[in-house]
Amino acid sequence: MALSKEEVAMYAYITGRVLPKGTTRRAFNLAVAGAIRAAQIVAPVAGRAAATAIPAIGTAAAAAPITTGAALGLGALATPPGQELLEMARERGRQDRIDFDEMLATGRAFVESPTGRGQIRTKVRKKVSKYNKAVKAGMKAVKASKFGGKIGTISSAKTTFGTVNKVVSAVNKGKKVSTKGIRGTIARAARKVLK
Numbered sequence: 001m002a003l004s005k006e007e008v009a010m011y012a013y014i015t016g017r018v019l020p021k022g023t024t025r026r027a028f029n030l031a032v033a034g035a036i037r038a039a040q041i042v043a044p045v046a047g048r049a050a051a052t053a054i055p056a057i058g059t060a061a062a063a064a065p066i067t068t069g070a071a072l073g074l075g076a077l078a079t080p081p082g083q084e085l086l087e088m089a090r091e092r093g094r095q096d097r098i099d100f101d102e103m104l105a106t107g108r109a110f111v112e113s114p115t116g117r118g119q120i121r122t123k124v125r126k127k128v129s130k131y132n133k134a135v136k137a138g139m140k141a142v143k144a145s146k147f148g149g150k151i152g153t154i155s156s157a158k159t160t161f162g163t164v165n166k167v168v169s170a171v172n173k174g175k176k177v178s179t180k181g182i183r184g185t186i187a188r189a190a191r192k193v194l195k
Helices: 005-015 025-052 056-063 065-077 080-106 114-119 130-144 157-173 181-194
Strands: none
């Protein structure tokens, strides 16, 4: 993603260098990280040079453009336009805090905002079909019966589920189903749901 015009202008103002058009955010971050590393290496040397001779300050400024840019930026903030910029940022921060407090208090401010509408996804529950309800009732009936394992358990869930599906399907289609054993138990439970 390319940098915005404001970010490019800010970088140029702070460092004194102009970024090429279409610079990506990743390249920008790598350039800033490299400049910071270079400034960390050069700063001690520039500090010793400044301590020995005043003319070396120009050399230090050329060697550490980020540090120089930051100093210039702080100097610019001390001017009346810089103070206006700081006041605008302060007001924006105050308003954002008020909005955030309102959101926490009401809980619905964020949901109703344009930003919130795009971020909140509601999970719509799918309606359970009668067939699936009948299968569930059949499995429950088998578990409560003496068929398919001890009462309260199902010994082979896979085969029991297959049997339940076949019997419920037959009941749903109106076919004749055995009234005895596990099939009869399933059929009676399924008929109650599918009536």
